[in-house]
Amino acid sequence: MNTMPQPDQRDASLEDARLDIMLRQVWDTPRGLWGALATVDHKVIARRYIITAFVFLAFGGVLALLMRWQLARPEGQLLGPDVYNQAFTVHGTSMMFLFAVPVMEAMAVYLVPLMVGTRNIAFPRLNAFSYWMYLVGGILLWGAFIVDLGPDIGWFAYVPLAGPQYGIGKRVDIWAQMITFTEISALAVAVEIVVTVLKQRAPGMSLDRIPLFVWAMLVTSFIVILAMPAVMVASTSLILDRLVGTHFFNPAEGGDVLLWQHLFWFFGHPEVYIIFLPAVGMISAMLPAFVRRPVFGYIPMVLALVGTGILSFGLWVHHMFTTGLPRLGESFFTASSMAIAVPSGIQIFCWLATIWYGRPVYRVPFLFILAFFFTFIIGGMTGVMVASVPLDTQLHDSYFVVAHFHYVLVGGAVFPLLGAVYYWFPKFTGRMMSERIGRWVAGLLFVAFNFTFFPMHLLGLLGMPRRVYTYQTEMAWGGLNLFVSVSAVMLAAGFLLFFLDAIRSARHGEPAGDNPWGAATLEWATSSPPPSYNFARIPLVQSADPLWDAGDELPVTSGLRVDRRELLVTTVGGALPEARESSPRCSLWPLWSAIATTALLMGSIVTPWAVVWGSVPVAIALIGWFWPGGSKEDES
Amino acid sequence: MDKRWAALSTLLLALSLLGGCRVENRETRLDPPLAEALDHIALMPNGIGGTPPEIYTIMGKPYRTSSFHLSQGKRLYEWFGCQACHGDGQGGNAPSLIDGWWNYGPDLTSIYASIRDGRPGGMPAFRNRLTNEQIWQLAGYVQVMGAYSPPSAAPGRSDRPQTRPAENRAPAASAPLR
Numbered sequence: 001m002n003t004m005p006q007p008d009q010r011d012a013s014l015e016d017a018r019l020d021i022m023l024r025q026v027w028d029t030p031r032g033l034w035g036a037l038a039t040v041d042h043k044v045i046a047r048r049y050i051i052t053a054f055v056f057l058a059f060g061g062v063l064a065l066l067m068r069w070q071l072a073r074p075e076g077q078l079l080g081p082d083v084y085n086q087a088f089t090v091h092g093t094s095m096m097f098l099f100a101v102p103v104m105e106a107m108a109v110y111l112v113p114l115m116v117g118t119r120n121i122a123f124p125r126l127n128a129f130s131y132w133m134y135l136v137g138g139i140l141l142w143g144a145f146i147v148d149l150g151p152d153i154g155w156f157a158y159v160p161l162a163g164p165q166y167g168i169g170k171r172v173d174i175w176a177q178m179i180t181f182t183e184i185s186a187l188a189v190a191v192e193i194v195v196t197v198l199k200q201r202a203p204g205m206s207l208d209r210i211p212l213f214v215w216a217m218l219v220t221s222f223i224v225i226l227a228m229p230a231v232m233v234a235s236t237s238l239i240l241d242r243l244v245g246t247h248f249f250n251p252a253e254g255g256d257v258l259l260w261q262h263l264f265w266f267f268g269h270p271e272v273y274i275i276f277l278p279a280v281g282m283i284s285a286m287l288p289a290f291v292r293r294p295v296f297g298y299i300p301m302v303l304a305l306v307g308t309g310i311l312s313f314g315l316w317v318h319h320m321f322t323t324g325l326p327r328l329g330e331s332f333f334t335a336s337s338m339a340i341a342v343p344s345g346i347q348i349f350c351w352l353a354t355i356w357y358g359r360p361v362y363r364v365p366f367l368f369i370l371a372f373f374f375t376f377i378i379g380g381m382t383g384v385m386v387a388s389v390p391l392d393t394q395l396h397d398s399y400f401v402v403a404h405f406h407y408v409l410v411g412g413a414v415f416p417l418l419g420a421v422y423y424w425f426p427k428f429t430g431r432m433m434s435e436r437i438g439r440w441v442a443g444l445l446f447v448a449f450n451f452t453f454f455p456m457h458l459l460g461l462l463g464m465p466r467r468v469y470t471y472q473t474e475m476a477w478g479g480l481n482l483f484v485s486v487s488a489v490m491l492a493a494g495f496l497l498f499f500l501d502a503i504r505s506a507r508h509g510e511p512a513g514d515n516p517w518g519a520a521t522l523e524w525a526t527s528s529p530p531p532s533y534n535f536a537r538i539p540l541v542q543s544a545d546p547l548w549d550a551g552d553e554l555p556v557t558s559g560l561r562v563d564r565r566e567l568l569v570t571t572v573g574g575a576l577p578e579a580r581e582s583s584p585r586c587s588l589w590p591l592w593s594a595i596a597t598t599a600l601l602m603g604s605i606v607t608p609w610a611v612v613w614g615s616v617p618v619a620i621a622l623i624g625w626f627w628p629g630g631s632k633e634d635e636s
Numbered sequence: 637m638d639k640r641w642a643a644l645s646t647l648l649l650a651l652s653l654l655g656g657c658r659v660e661n662r663e664t665r666l667d668p669p670l671a672e673a674l675d676h677i678a679l680m681p682n683g684i685g686g687t688p689p690e691i692y693t694i695m696g697k698p699y700r701t702s703s704f705h706l707s708q709g710k711r712l713y714e715w716f717g718c719q720a721c722h723g724d725g726q727g728g729n730a731p732s733l734i735d736g737w738w739n740y741g742p743d744l745t746s747i748y749a750s751i752r753d754g755r756p757g758g759m760p761a762f763r764n765r766l767t768n769e770q771i772w773q774l775a776g777y778v779q780v781m782g783a784y785s786p787p788s789a790a791p792g793r794s795d796r797p798q799t800r801p802a803e804n805r806a807p808a809a810s811a812p813l814r
Contacts, residue, residue, distance in 0.1 A: 082662045148661055164792025164802070169703040245793045245802045252796040 011537060012558035019536050022562045027119070027533040029586060038586040040124035041532055042109050045131050047428065049106030056098040056138055058499065063091040065492055072485035074473040084469035085152035086171075090145045092155030093175065096271065097182040098138045100413060104278035105189040105224075107420060108217040110428070112193055114523035114530060115211050115285075117202030117539045119567045120583045122195035123188075125590045125625065130188035132594030137181025140602070144174045151175035154467065156268060157238070159249040159260045164242045173242060173605045176235040180601055183228045190224035193217050200567060201575040202522065203557055204541035209575075211521045211544075212295060215302050216281025219309040223270045223277070226313065231267035234260060244608050258323060265316035273312040275409060277305060279416035280347060283369055286416075286423050287351060289519040290366040291358025294545055297350040304343035304350075311340045321392045330389045337387035341380060348377070363517075364438035368419025371446040375411025379404060382457065397467075400460025406453045418445070418498065425502070426516045430528045431509030437501045444494035451487035455480045520545035525554055538568050541575070589625035596621040662704045666769050670695070674768040675752075677745050684741040686749070692772075699776035700744060703789040709777025710791045710803070712770055716762065724799045725781045730758065734782045734800070742782070747775040777803075 011019055029039040039045065067087055070076040079087060113121045121127055144150050151171045153162040162172045197218045201210070210218075237248040238260070247253035249260050284295050295301060317325065317333040325333075351373075360366060382404040386392045395401060418441070425433045464477050471477055515524040525547060526535050537556035543549040557577070560566045565583040570576055596617035603610025666674075670691060679686040692699075699705045713719070721730035731739060740750050751771050754761035762771060780787050781803055793802030 080664070082664065160795050163795060164804075165794045168707040168791070169789075242792050245798075245805050247798075250793075250795045253798060 009561060009563050010558070011560050011562050014562065016536060019562065020531070023533040023536060024531065026562065026565055027531075029532065034588070035586065037591050038128075038588045040120070040128050040584055040586055040590075042113050042121040042124060042127060043530065043532075045127050046106045046110035049102055049109060049131055049134065050428075052135060052138065053099050053103035053106060054499070056094050056142075057103075058495070059142060060091050060094040060099060061492060061495060063087045063094070065488060067091065068485040068488040070469065071471075071481050073482065074471055074475070074478050076470050079469060081469045082152065085467075086145060086148075086150035088467055089151045089154055089175070090141060093141060093151065093178065094138075095409075096155055096275075097179065098134075098141065100275045100409065101186055101224075101271070102134055102182070103417065104220070104275060104413070105186060105193070107282070107417070107424075108193055108213075108220075108278060109189060111424065111523055112196055112214055112217055113200070114427075114526070114534060115214050115521055116197060116200060116205060117522045117525075117535060117541065118196065118200040119534045119538075120565070121192050122200060123192045125584050125587055126188045127192055128587075129590035129594050130185035130192075132591055133181050133188075133597065134185035136594065136598045137178050137185070140174060140181065141178045144171070149174060151178075156264050157235075157260075158264075159238065159241075159257055162238060162260075163249055164245070167242065170605055173239055176239040176242075177601050177605055179231060179235040181598075183232050184597075186224055187228050190221035190228075193221040194225070197221075198572050199569050201570050202539050202541050203568065203570055203575055203577045205570075205575045207573055208298070209541055209544045209546075212284035212298070212301055212305075213278075213281035213521075216277045216284070216305055219305045220274055220277045220281075223274050223309050223312060227267045227270035227274070230263050234263035234267070237263075239604070243604070258320070261320050261323065262316070265319045266313070269316040269319065270312045272408065273308055275413045277308060279372075279413040279420075280305070282416045282420040282423075283351065283372065284347075285521065286365050286419060287354055287369060288545070289423075289517040290361045290363060290369075291355050292361070292518075293354065293358045294520070295350065296353035296357065297346075298544065300346055301350050304346040307343040308340060311336065311343065315340060318387055318392070321389050322396045334387055334389055338384055341384055344380060348373070364433070364435060364442055365419040365423040367439065367442040368415050368422065371442060372411060372415040372419070375407055375415060375446075375449065378454075379407030379409075379411050383408060395460055397465055398460035399456045399464045399466060402466055403453050403456035403460060406456070410449060410453075415445070418442075421502070423517065424523075425505065425509075426512030427523060427528050427530070429506050429509070430512055431505055431507075432512045432516060433505040433509060434501050437497060441494055441498045441501065444490065444497065448487050448490035448494055452484055452491050455484050459484075515547065520548040522546055587625070589621065593618065593621040593625055661702075671768050674772060677748060679745065679749055683749060683753070684746055685743060686745040688745050688748075699772040700779065701789050703791070705773045706777050706780055706789060706803075707791045708770070709773035709775070709780075710794075712766065712774045713777055716765065716774075718774075721758070726800060733778055736782065736784065738782070742779070744772075744775055744779055747778055748772060751775055751778075 009022075011023075014022065027041075029035045029041050029044060066079060067084065070078045070084060109121060109127060113119070141150070149169070149171055151157070151174060153167060153172055153175065157172065157175055160166050162175075197210070197214055237246070240246040241248055241250070241255075247255040249255045249257055251257055284301060288294050315333055315336040317329060318337045321330065321333075351369075382400070386395055386401065386404060422433050422438055425431070459477055459480050462475075462477060462480075464471065464475070471481075512528055514526070514528050516528075517524075522539055522541070523530075525539055535556075537558055538560065539546065540555040540557050542555065546554060557568070560568065560580060565585060566580050567583050568577055569579045569581045571578055596614070600610060600614030600618055603614050673689055673691040676689040676691075677686055678689075699709075721728055722733055725734045726732050727735070731737070738746070740746050740755055748771055750759060751766075751774055752761065752763045762774075766774065777791070780790050787804070790804035791802075792804055
């Protein structure tokens with residue numbers, strides 16, 4: 001049988017087996033080192049992203065354990081003040097910039113193209129580039145920490161502590177450029193997701209049929225695009241202040257110290273929702289499979305997502321209540337902080353209604369969803385507490401705040417994420433994770449988490465400040481701290497069990513089949529793990545729950561070429577087919593560009609001239625990347 | 637598979653070795669014997685020029701290369717009123733520290749001796765006000781301030797009105813006569 005594709009051959013006339021062979025020829029990533037470095041397959045890159053992010057989670061967790069060991073008893077001797085400062089900074093930075101944001105975006109890079117029924121993410125080469133940038137940023141931070149150059153200024157690097165006068169040595173510069181690396185990668189992924197969602201949906205998937213996870217990622221990506229530039233501006237101004245003596249944050253020369261806090265939190269507060277909204281989307285995606293009915297109130301859910309996204313930009317100042325604000329400012333930002341509880345509340349009630357009307361199946365992902373409800377609601381309520389200025393003035397920089405944001409971030413994002421890993425693991429690997437071990441993991445994490453972090457509320461009320469490397473016996477914080485530290489070991493055991501189960505199941509887990517949960521969304525319409533081309537024939541969507549409503553046979557479209565990488569571009573609103581668009585092949589240029597950009601950014605930690613001379617290799621790499629190819633594009 | 641484990645273990649080994657080199661170690665409290673030994677400079681009879689104590693070399697000459705010690709020196713420069721006479725380094729009642737001229741020698745040992753013992757013409761002795769280590773930190777900072785080429789380790793600018801380029805931006809105002 002001749003499998004060589006003819007020029008301009010379409011898929012309509014081909015049989016399934018033959019189509020599979022031909023699509024593989026065009027879409028498969030070549031084996032070997034070249035293929036590994038040049039791949040632009042969104043699934044391969046997302047897998048790397050997810051694994052790397054979990055490695056950073058484990059590293060950050062080790063630091064947390066070291067800190068808990070140090071704080072377990074008064075006058076601890078394990079870490080000195082200097083190492084402790086680095087430890088909490090690298091822990092926070094790593095968890096926020098190297099774990100939480102990238103892992104959420106990585107899940108989207110894997111799932112969004114599958115959920116909207118397309119063959120690859122938009123701008124796949126940019127996707128490859130973004131992974132390399134992220135990887136280098138992580139190596140920079142952790143490498144610096146290992147050689148005692150770790151940032152020691154807290155994850156939000158307030159000036160003047162981080163400024164040229166008090167931020168001694170190169171530690172802060174490393175932090176600032178790590179920000180640049182990770183934000184470049186986050187922005188790149190956000191752009192890809194927006195374009196994928198708006199232009200590459202399967203025909204028929206009009207705006208009201210988009211899965212809620214995809215909606216969540218669309219809103220998140222817009223938040224990323226609007227918020228991340230603020231922190232890049234801030235970190236660049238900081239490094240300019242330090243390296244070439246500008247005065248952005250020097251009040252004596254017309255700069256402003258509070259400018260840093262405004263710029264940082266204008267990013268930093270939406271950042272919370274950048275982490276939280278994908279988790280919300282994951283819950284909305286998982287829940288229907290376990291209660292056997294669609295999510296209650298699709299439109300209120302979407303509006304709540306969009307509303308959260310908009311409101312998230314209006315409350316950054318509540319991180320700055322103790323800086324001395326005008327009364328009107330305090331009132332406004334208190335009100336807006338409390339207002340954002342409304343859309344979150346709407347979602348919670350919609351989920352409760354979904355469960356109420358459904359028939360719950362208590363599998364592991366569902367257990368994580370329940371764990372999310374409990375912890376996140378506590379975190380949300382302490383959030384409303386610290387949104388009130390008088391209380392916040394008392395609790396500012398105390399362990400109460402530490403407890404609050406761990407409840408929000410771990411309860412609101414990590415629990416859903418772990419549930420999501422259990423849920424989509426069969427999609428990633430074709431194998432199930434262990435249900436029995438999973439129950440242990442969920443139970444252990446839930447109990448240990450609450451044991452670890454709930455007492456921190458009390459410690460905060462007892463006056464224990466954040467970021468102290470030790471405390472005296474007379475403070476009477478020893479008992480609670482010891483309890484917290486022991487529980488932290490339990491928590492770590494839960495995570496260890498999770499990692500071991502994931503590693504074991506990836507090789508020896510039970511084979512899953514294509515749709516083990518009986519879910520409704522399109523990512524389950526292809527095999528598990530999906531082939532390199534995702535869908536042999538692009539599905540035709542006729543309802544919000546295509547796999548439930550379509551019956552035995554999912555309707556498909558045809559007409560795409562099989563002799564080159566091609567995908568279908570549809571209209572923004574109704575997802576009507578618009579054009580066939582070619583999709584880029586594997587290329588090494590993203591890697592070269594990432595190496596050149598790395599040289600520039602790393603060099604700029606040491607000398608400003610690196611920006612000048614480093615731009616030459618970057619320009620060469622980008623010219624190579626965007627050199628006009630020979631193939632025609634954009635045929636209708 | 638074996639290859640992968642070999643690569644992984646090599647990587648871990650390399651990482652742990654890296655852990656051995658502490659680039660920016662910040663010793664907040666020196667061992668008393670070390671601090672004591674730091675005072676044993678060998679000075680020429682006229683009080684200009686000499687050799688630093690052996691322990692300084694053994695420690696890796698930290699007071700000239702570590703940005704932590706240099707920044708500590710900068711703080712001491714302010715806290716102990718050096719500005720009252722030397723200004724921001726450009727001098728005032730006392731000679732400038734950044735014009736490339738050193739009345740009592742440009743080497744670190746001489747500067748250490750100047751601060752510890754004072755000099756004729758109004759420079760007070762600080763031996764009873766600063767610890768040995770602090771005098772070294774201050775001496776290192778003063779030398780960096782007047783260095784002839786921009787140093788790789790130096791404090792950044794201060795958060796106050798600028799009267800001269802920051803230490804990490806500028807070499808000394810004029811090169812020495814040769």
